[in-house]
Amino acid sequence: MKYQSHQIAHNFYTASVLLFLVQIIVGIVAALQFIWPDFFILNFNTIRTLHINALVVWLLMGMMGATYYVVTEESETELWSIPLGHLQFWATVIAVTAVVVGYIVMGLNPQTNMEVFGTRLLNEGREYIEAPRWADILIVVSVLLFLFNCIMTVFKTKKFTAVQGVLLGGLTFLALMYLPGMFYTKSMVKDQFWWWWVVHLWVEGSWELIAAALLAFMLHKLLGADVKVLAKWMYIETGLVLFTGILGLGHHYYWIGTPKYWLWVGGIFSSLEPIPLLLMVWDAFRTTRETRGVVQNKIGLYLTVAHAIFNFVGAGLWGVIHTLPQVNQWTHGTQITTAHGHLAFYGAYVLLIVAMMYVTLPSIKGVKDFNQSRGFLSFWWMTISMIFIVITITGAGMVQTYLERLLGLDYVTVKASYNLWFWIFRAIFGVGFLVGVLILVTDILTLGKKSVAVE
Numbered sequence: 001m002k003y004q005s006h007q008i009a010h011n012f013y014t015a016s017v018l019l020f021l022v023q024i025i026v027g028i029v030a031a032l033q034f035i036w037p038d039f040f041i042l043n044f045n046t047i048r049t050l051h052i053n054a055l056v057v058w059l060l061m062g063m064m065g066a067t068y069y070v071v072t073e074e075s076e077t078e079l080w081s082i083p084l085g086h087l088q089f090w091a092t093v094i095a096v097t098a099v100v101v102g103y104i105v106m107g108l109n110p111q112t113n114m115e116v117f118g119t120r121l122l123n124e125g126r127e128y129i130e131a132p133r134w135a136d137i138l139i140v141v142s143v144l145l146f147l148f149n150c151i152m153t154v155f156k157t158k159k160f161t162a163v164q165g166v167l168l169g170g171l172t173f174l175a176l177m178y179l180p181g182m183f184y185t186k187s188m189v190k191d192q193f194w195w196w197w198v199v200h201l202w203v204e205g206s207w208e209l210i211a212a213a214l215l216a217f218m219l220h221k222l223l224g225a226d227v228k229v230l231a232k233w234m235y236i237e238t239g240l241v242l243f244t245g246i247l248g249l250g251h252h253y254y255w256i257g258t259p260k261y262w263l264w265v266g267g268i269f270s271s272l273e274p275i276p277l278l279l280m281v282w283d284a285f286r287t288t289r290e291t292r293g294v295v296q297n298k299i300g301l302y303l304t305v306a307h308a309i310f311n312f313v314g315a316g317l318w319g320v321i322h323t324l325p326q327v328n329q330w331t332h333g334t335q336i337t338t339a340h341g342h343l344a345f346y347g348a349y350v351l352l353i354v355a356m357m358y359v360t361l362p363s364i365k366g367v368k369d370f371n372q373s374r375g376f377l378s379f380w381w382m383t384i385s386m387i388f389i390v391i392t393i394t395g396a397g398m399v400q401t402y403l404e405r406l407l408g409l410d411y412v413t414v415k416a417s418y419n420l421w422f423w424i425f426r427a428i429f430g431v432g433f434l435v436g437v438l439i440l441v442t443d444i445l446t447l448g449k450k451s452v453a454v455e
């Protein structure tokens with residue numbers, strides 16, 4: 001290990017993949033509950049909350065680990081404070097565990113989610129960011145400590161790089177965008193208005209900036225590509241992400257009681273959102289083609305390119321198909337949305353974090369060669385299963401839209417009878433996905449154990 005600080009990145013990766021495993025196990029429980037609603041002691045609400053919160057949190061922890069790595073490597077120094085980094089790691093683990101226990105307690109006994117100082121004790125009820133207020137405060141403190149430590153590290157040696165700039169800029173934007181999720185208003189319209197700032201401006205704003213920065217970092221580290229060219233592309237991508245994504249927010253304001261002009265604003269700007277994502281695919285291919293050297297870390301490069309492609313397909317294509325108000329008025333809130341949610345998160349962020357793990361773990365563990373076959377095996381199990389999950393629920397969504405929205409059949413009839421086979425297939429492919437995750441977790445935890453050490 002070149003830097004002691006990389007132990008912190010390593011700890012974050014470990015916690016991250018373990019939480020990924022939890023996310024998928026509860027995802028399968030949720031899928032089974034579509035078939036047998038009474039399956040399992042915790043009901044669907046609780047299981048769904050656990051599934052999507054675990055997703056968000058493990059991706060954030062993966063980003064933190066990746067950032068601790070990138071900042072130290074690019075500034076060529078240890079973290080400003082290693083103990084602070086360890087403290088921030090353990091504080092995060094403890095807070096996350098407490099929140100999860102809270103959800104489970106509430107799932108078993110809903111009365112426990114009582115009101116304390118005008119907020120709820122265990123669950124605040126805003127999808128994806130259900131964590132209660134005390135946890136929000138802990139999360140904000142933890143993120144501030146993390147950012148402070150990283151920024152001070154860059155100042156220590158004054159080695160500023162373009163990648164660090166965009167990465168830390170994206171993370172600061174991410175931290176700021178957590179705050180709109182903490183307003184209380186008596187109006188459901190206003191509540192939804194602010195809540196979308198967090199959810200949309202995260203995944204289609206700040207997180208995409210982080211993705212653009214990490215893409216440049218990985219292409220440089222794997223291929224030794226020219227930093228100046230990579231930086232130029234990264235700036236164009238980030239500029240376009242912000243230009244299209246900020247007002248693209250309007251695609252969530254069509255039917256929630258906001259003024260009519262959002263139909264135009266949202267429709268036009270969000271339709272442009274796939275453009276920067278397509279540029280990232282081009283960027284990855286062009287760089288790979290131009291720097292045709294021998295790549296040692298094949299799995300790292302493979303995952304980087306796969307991330308760029310599936311970011312475009314899941315977020316860009318599966319997003320744009322239902323983003324115009326003329327289409328969204330029929331598909332809003334159906335399984336079409338769920339299909340997009342899965343492929344977008346998988347392509348844009350799951351593959352991004354997994355790629356970063358494979359790109360940086362060899363140097364963290366000080367190994368040159370490692371057995372890459374398990375990485376490929378896990379990638380294919382996960383990706384093929386995910387493609388089938390998405391095909392199945394896109395099918396379910398089409399049936400649902402037609403029967404419910406056009407023919408006027410009721411929700412439960414469609415869900416319980418017409419869509420049953422789609423749920424059965426989703427559960428089966430879900431198990432396939434779990435196989436891929438089990439291989440991944442084993443590989444990440446044991447990577448390089450049997451190979452030649454170089455440092």
Ligand code: HEM
Binds near residue numbers: 127203271324338
């Ligand atoms: C990586 C980026 C993205 C991620 C992770 C993502 C994820 C999601 C998720 C999880 C939802 C469901 C939210 C909910 O109601 O619970 C959603 C909704 C939506 N997304 Fe995305 N998305 C991304 C990018 C995009 C892009 C680029 C577009 C358009 C081109 C788009 C269009 C939409 C639309 C229109 C909805 C609302 C669907 C409805 O009305 O039910 N998304 N997205």
Ligand code: HEM
Binds near residue numbers: 048
């Ligand atoms: C990395 C892989 C996965 C990601 C990124 C992911 C992401 C998500 C997201 C964002 C949602 C909320 C979607 C929405 O409200 O539209 C969701 C819901 C759900 N997920 Fe996953 N998920 C993954 C894997 C799985 C697996 C393997 C299963 C099991 C088959 C599963 C089953 C479900 C179910 C049943 C729901 C609830 C759908 C609904 O409310 O209609 N997920 N997942």
Ligand SMILES: [Fe+2]
Binds near residue numbers: 248249
């Ligand atoms: Fe959005």
